[in-house]
Amino acid sequence: MLLTLAWRNIWRNKRRSLIVMISIVVGVMMVFFTNGFMNGMLFQMLKNQISSSVSHILIHKKGFNDNKVIQSYIPDPELVEGAIKEQTGIKNYSKKLISFGLLSSASNSSGVFLNGVNPIEEKDVTKIKESIIEGTYLTENKRDLVIGKKLAEKLEVGIGDKVVAMANTPDGSIGSEMFRIVGIYKTFSSEFDKIYIYANKQITQEMLEVENKEYEFSIICEDYQQADIIKEQIKNQLPDEYEVLSYVDLLPMIIFQIDMSKQWMWILNIIVGVALIFGIINTMLMSVYERIQEIGVLMSIGMKNGKIISMITLEAFILGVTGTIGGIIFSLLVMWPFYNSGINLAVFSDGLNSFGIGAVIYPVLNINDFAATLIILPIVSVLAALYPAYKAIKLEPIYAVRYV
Amino acid sequence: MQIIRTEKLEKIYNDNGVPVHALKGIDLEIAKGDFMVIAGPSGSGKTTLLNLMGALDKPTEGNIFIENEDISTKSKKELSEFRLKNLGFVFQAYNLIPVLTALENIEFSMMLLGINEEERQDKALALMKELEIDELANKRPNEMSGGQQQRVAVTRAIVNNPSVVLADEPTANLDSETGAKLLDLMQKMNKEKNITFIFSSHDSQVIERAKRLLILKDGKIVEEK
Ligand SMILES: Nc1ncnc2c1ncn2[C@@H]1O[C@H](COP(=O)(O)OP(=O)(O)OP(=O)(O)O)[C@@H](O)[C@H]1O
Numbered sequence: 001m002l003l004t005l006a007w008r009n010i011w012r013n014k015r016r017s018l019i020v021m022i023s024i025v026v027g028v029m030m031v032f033f034t035n036g037f038m039n040g041m042l043f044q045m046l047k048n049q050i051s052s053s054v055s056h057i058l059i060h061k062k063g064f065n066d067n068k069v070i071q072s073y074i075p076d077p078e079l080v081e082g083a084i085k086e087q088t089g090i091k092n093y094s095k096k097l098i099s100f101g102l103l104s105s106a107s108n109s110s111g112v113f114l115n116g117v118n119p120i121e122e123k124d125v126t127k128i129k130e131s132i133i134e135g136t137y138l139t140e141n142k143r144d145l146v147i148g149k150k151l152a153e154k155l156e157v158g159i160g161d162k163v164v165a166m167a168n169t170p171d172g173s174i175g176s177e178m179f180r181i182v183g184i185y186k187t188f189s190s191e192f193d194k195i196y197i198y199a200n201k202q203i204t205q206e207m208l209e210v211e212n213k214e215y216e217f218s219i220i221c222e223d224y225q226q227a228d229i230i231k232e233q234i235k236n237q238l239p240d241e242y243e244v245l246s247y248v249d250l251l252p253m254i255i256f257q258i259d260m261s262k263q264w265m266w267i268l269n270i271i272v273g274v275a276l277i278f279g280i281i282n283t284m285l286m287s288v289y290e291r292i293q294e295i296g297v298l299m300s301i302g303m304k305n306g307k308i309i310s311m312i313t314l315e316a317f318i319l320g321v322t323g324t325i326g327g328i329i330f331s332l333l334v335m336w337p338f339y340n341s342g343i344n345l346a347v348f349s350d351g352l353n354s355f356g357i358g359a360v361i362y363p364v365l366n367i368n369d370f371a372a373t374l375i376i377l378p379i380v381s382v383l384a385a386l387y388p389a390y391k392a393i394k395l396e397p398i399y400a401v402r403y404v
Numbered sequence: 405m406q407i408i409r410t411e412k413l414e415k416i417y418n419d420n421g422v423p424v425h426a427l428k429g430i431d432l433e434i435a436k437g438d439f440m441v442i443a444g445p446s447g448s449g450k451t452t453l454l455n456l457m458g459a460l461d462k463p464t465e466g467n468i469f470i471e472n473e474d475i476s477t478k479s480k481k482e483l484s485e486f487r488l489k490n491l492g493f494v495f496q497a498y499n500l501i502p503v504l505t506a507l508e509n510i511e512f513s514m515m516l517l518g519i520n521e522e523e524r525q526d527k528a529l530a531l532m533k534e535l536e537i538d539e540l541a542n543k544r545p546n547e548m549s550g551g552q553q554q555r556v557a558v559t560r561a562i563v564n565n566p567s568v569v570l571a572d573e574p575t576a577n578l579d580s581e582t583g584a585k586l587l588d589l590m591q592k593m594n595k596e597k598n599i600t601f602i603f604s605s606h607d608s609q610v611i612e613r614a615k616r617l618l619i620l621k622d623g624k625i626v627e628e629k
């Protein structure tokens with residue numbers, strides 16, 4: 001009966017109640033929108049970095065990550081490979097040569113990171129194969145080379161064209177080799193496309209006089225969130241002369257932004273929560289003042305304070321719950337299409353590309369966030385209603401009854 | 405059998421710094437089954453006395469016993485419980501909760517006593533039938549006339565079988581015909597169920613029906629009939 005009473009009391013002043021509900025709906029939508037798109041953007045940035053070059057865990061000789069010199073090869077690749085094979089939670093890994101060098105065409109030349117890879121291993125670790133837009137991926141042919149679109153434009157080369165790569169060998173002389181472009185790729189990032197080139201590992205090892213040497217192990221874990229734990233476990237298996245880094249170490253800016261966005265979400269939640277608190281306090285106070293006489297009658301006939309508090313907080317609770325559910329439903333309705341097909345920001349795509357974000361952003365919807373909101377907002381509504389409820393029970397029935 | 409007894413009841417209001425001596429030593433005994441009217445000029449203390457006898461307010465001096473329980477020693481919560489179980493109230497106007505129907509309004513006091521829904525409804529409907537207001541059952545207060553609202557209010561006041569029903573000028577907002585109907589109803593309940601009624605009123609037709617009449621002036625009983 002209290003529930004009926006609370007429900008009908010809410011609809012006594014339709015406009016006022018609707019305003020509160022709509023403001024909750026809007027607040028909830030705002031939170032989910034910002035949250036969804038911000039997370040969508042950040043996770044995409046993270047995913048892009050991981051899938052292009054960073055992977056989940058990288059293993060080098062100590063110092064290689066900061067200074068990629070050809071002398072810093074992995075001392076004992078078998079030891080590392082053994083450790084990886086024993087480690088659980090690892091999906092794929094690849095080993096490669098990485099060297100800074102110069103790539104020249106007939107018309108131009110450009111500084112590059114030459115990646116000497118095993119094409120079969122590499123396709124399970126990075127997404128270069130999937131990013132090819134012209135030509136093919138690396139084949140058995142020794143001199144195959146895959147480069148990015150931006151670089152191809154700069155060097156004014158296309159499929160089938162010859163280019164020459166040059167880089168330092170460990171003894172300080174220059175190793176060089178002729179390659180033929182078989183594929184052109186395009187990733188989310190034009191910066192990346194300008195620098196990273198891929199060739200078969202063996203020819204690059206020969207060119208740089210580092211036969212059988214490896215420079216980097218890239219590991220993909222079954223669950224990326226386990227990367228830091230797995231990293232520590234591998235680290236413990238290897239001597240000190242190795243560096244084992246996870247994407248968290250390698251992408252500090254993005255991780256920082258993700259943390260920031262979490263905090264920002266808290267701030268936004270608090271702002272929405274505070275707005276909600278004031279909305280509820282205001283509405284419920286007005287509603288209590290309008291009903292002073294009625295509350296006086298209820299007190300006179302023996303309604304106890306506890307029941308009066310229940311009646312008033314129940315009204316706020318209903319407002320909070322309906323508003324929150326409405327907000328969640330509307331958020332889902334509006335975001336669902338984007339969730340499936342992404343938001344196309346092609347108009348800004350140049351700007352976004354240099355940030356490492358693709359033109360299409362997929363908002364991230366998190367069930368936990370919805371659940372948390374569904375629990376927290378109604379509780380907040382009830383807490384906010386406590387003050388008006390307190391005002392109500394402070395009324396003296398004899399004055400309240402005669403109040404006009 | 406006596407149901408209310410007051411001893412040297414004094415009430416001094418001290419709201420705005422100026423003390424108002426509203427009741428000056430009221431000694432009174434009210435028997436079960438009485439139908440008593442408190443009359444007197446405006447400001448004579450009728451409402452004040454009724455509020456004290458209704459356990460809505462506490463005296464400044466003196467004692468008040470209802471069903472042999474000393475009201476002045478009870479806490480707010482105990483008073484609330486006491487009113488719920490022992491007393492019924494009919495105010496001058498706006499007695500009913502606007503968003504509830506007549507039936508629900510009557511059920512409400514039973515709900516406060518923790519009576520289950522089915523029993524509540526049966527009992528409320530039966531009483532409404534008995535008082536011939538069952539056609540109002542599903543009407544909300546704003547769909548009823550003032551007299552109908554007051555009759556629903558009386559029904560609510562007696563539904564929990566209180567020892568006393570207190571009514572502060574229950575007919576003040578009604579024309580004499582509807583007022584008479586309301587009084588009929590209360591008289592009937594008084595006779596049939598032996599419920600004690602105490603009114604305050606200026607209304608001559610209320611005064612005429614009184615079994616016992618008390619006239620107050622300046623916070624004192626000046627006449628008793
Ligand atoms: N809450 C209050 N604060 C201060 N003075 C009060 C209060 N209530 C009543 N009084 C004063 O106490 C006296 C008695 O008031 P009371 O309301 O009991 O009279 P009444 O007989 O019911 O009058 P009426 O016929 O106008 O209803 C009056 O002088 C009134 O002004």
Ligand SMILES: [Mg+2]
Nearest residue numbers: 450451452604
């Ligand atoms: Mg009065």
